[in-house]
Amino acid sequence: MGEGSTLKRILILHTGGTFGMLEKEGVWKPNERISKDDLLSVVPELELLAQIDVVVPYIQDSAELTLGHINLLASTIADNRDAFDGFVVIHGTDTMAYSASALSFMLAGLGKPVVFTGSQRPFMQIRTDAKSNLINSVEIAASSFNEIALFFGNKLLRGNRTTKVSTWKFEAFDSPNFPTLGEAGVNINFNLYPVGNPTLEAQEFQPFSKLRETVFVIHLFPGLQNTDLDFLLHNERIEAFIIVAYGAGNMPTGKDSGLVGFITLAIEQGKIVVIATQCTHGRVSLDIYESARIVKQLRVLGCKDMTLEAAVMKLTYLLSRYDDDRQKVRTLFEMNIAGEITDEHHIVR
Structure with missing residues (x-):
């Protein structure tokens, strides 16, 4: 041309x-x-x-x-x-x-x-x-x-x-x-x-190209025990866990599973814990079922209706860009910053 x-x-x-x-x-x-x-x-x-x-x-x-x-x-x-x-x-x-x-x-x-x-x-x-x-x-x-x-x-x-x-x-x-x-x-x-x-x-273009490995994804299945996961708590490279739970964010919370203990220890270590869903459609809502509410009280974050791909990359991006401000990471993760989350008043059903 x-x-x-x-x-x-x-x-x-x-x-x-x-x-x-x-x-x-x-x-x-x-x-x-x-x-x-x-x-x-x-x-x-x-x-x-x-x-x-x-x-x-x-x-x-x-x-x-x-x-x-x-x-x-x-x-x-x-x-x-x-x-x-x-x-x-x-x-x-x-x-x-x-x-x-x-x-x-x-x-x-x-x-x-x-x-x-x-x-x-x-x-x-x-x-x-x-x-x-x-x-x-x-x-x-x-x-x-x-x-x-x-x-x-x-x-x-x-x-x-x-x-x-x-x-x-x-x-x-x-x-x-x-x-x-x-x-x-x-x-x-x-x-x-x-x-x-x-x-x-966005008013200003501030590109970022320094993603680093910080996030680990845990996919729940019947029979998974906290003893299968405890070794992850000793990995200093892991700064956040995304737990892919059932339904609207439900998971076993009884003594036999020990997941509550794992999440508690992770958060005490300063790690971020996020709850996603194995369902393709819908959103994570930690206020519907008792098991999810128990976990919510531990200060976990919910993925809302983000895809797992978006949740992984968003959390990776936030931890890489704002590595010295965990509260900012927590706040921005649950906010719609790039069209990745649907406002609850505009849910596509």
Whole structure:
């Protein structure tokens, strides 16, 4: 495109995942040599939608994702903020919801769209969803849309509201407690939704790219004993536990389980304890059942209707950014700071 082009400038960040994989020895493996020319040779339509540039921060099967990768992704976008009108992140599906959630906090106030996408089949294959996902994502990033979002299977979702729900369907992601932001059909239609996103109202862009390992997730199941968990209390690196409980935040509180004792000791050590739910839909409410109320009295925090991915990355972000102010971490965790929590007056049922 010439210098006088009116098309917007979109930076595609290719990080690996199924999208660009090649079949080797009967399995799909990351293709470390993918380039802008490779993308445009398969999807030449992209240049009709925007002025395209491509960077490769890293190439990784997303199951290998670390906080270091997320930090690099955030810093790459922050460094290119002024040079581009929008960003598209090609990412593996297994941990895409974690990265999208993390960047919604780390890049608050960015003021430009970031659209995560990927595919269930590599883009070099005949029957692939990669081409349509990428074309739609670039068109969205070049529009007036302004969110950190995820586009997959014709649905546009708020990034920190998503979770992967299928290993084989092209509609691999869902937003269980929040409406879709848009849908691609003959046209791309953006939906009006009742809950705003505080990220969009941020007055100052203060990017953060120094996430560190602080959070440990405990998934409850019948038979889990506190003796199975006590060794975790001796790990100084763990600063917070997210307990994925039953229903609205219920868990065994009797003497036989010992979970109350574990939580009590953790909090006495200055660690933060958060209660999430194993349910996909609904929210954590620690005031409904007696077992949850007993735990609430121990000064645990509730995830409300956050996805587990959003809760993990939000708590990681807060502990990394405000490591010297635990009370601020506690306060902000239960507040809606990037559209990740639904106000109780606007619950989607």
